[in-house]
Structures are given as C-alpha cells and as structure tokens.
Amino acid sequence: MKGIFFSFFGGAFLTLQGVANFQISRDLSTWQVATITQFTGFIIAGMILMMIRKGDSLELKKVKPMYLSGGAFAAVIIFSNITAYKQIGVTFSVSALLLAQLSLSFVIDSKGWFGVTKQKMQLPQFIGLGLMMAGIILLAV
Numbered sequence: 001m002k003g004i005f006f007s008f009f010g011g012a013f014l015t016l017q018g019v020a021n022f023q024i025s026r027d028l029s030t031w032q033v034a035t036i037t038q039f040t041g042f043i044i045a046g047m048i049l050m051m052i053r054k055g056d057s058l059e060l061k062k063v064k065p066m067y068l069s070g071g072a073f074a075a076v077i078i079f080s081n082i083t084a085y086k087q088i089g090v091t092f093s094v095s096a097l098l099l100a101q102l103s104l105s106f107v108i109d110s111k112g113w114f115g116v117t118k119q120k121m122q123l124p125q126f127i128g129l130g131l132m133m134a135g136i137i138l139l140a141v
Helices: 002-024 030-052 057-062 065-088 090-111 123-140
Strands: none
Touching (some): 002 030, 002 065, 002 090
C-alpha cells in the first residue's frame, strides 16, 4: 500500500513540476529551466539528506557507474516535458508520457533488465496493459 501511495505522490509532483517548468519557460529558455530545476532539486535533496543523515557515502562505491547517470536522464525528461507541454498541452503530454512509461516498464519487468526481479507476464497483465493504454489514448483524443 505504501508503494501505491508513493507512486501517486510522485506522479502528482511530476505533473506539478512539469506545469511549473512550463510556466517558467515562458520567460527563460528550456535549458535554463532544466538547469534551475535540477539545481533546486539538488539543493532540496541535499538539505533532506543532511536532516535525516541516513546512509553512508562510502557505499556509493558499490553502485555501478551506469546507474549513477540517472540524474542525467532528468535533464532530458525536463526538456522533453517542457517542449511537449508547449506543443501539445499538459493532458496529452502526460498521457504520452504514461504510455511510454507503461510500455518500457512492462518490458523491463518482463525481461528482468537493470537488475530488477523478472516478472512473469501472463494474459491478465497483457490485458491490463492494453486497457491502460486504451484509456490513456482515449483520454488524449
């Protein structure tokens, strides 16, 4: 249940961030907005880390270098979202984003890529994915 809560929480904030970034991009370039967003996120995450003091920085050495590039993806995400919001609006952009997330997540889970536990996908999962995709497409048109 906690995972579902955090998924909804994260999704809501992803949408709020996208709208805020879109509004900021009216006065600044998209890459300026991405830089500001990344920087403020870094500051807030650093402050929270200092408050909770959880984890050992030496453990960072155990992380595979390719996984440390996750923050770089955020710059592309921010740029893509702002550009999409400008061109096709918030609802259709979020719908397309969800469709992409669902599709790639499904493949990652079913193949066990990136060290995640491989999930056995059966007919109910395919039907569920198809219904979710249909709902997203219907919402967007």
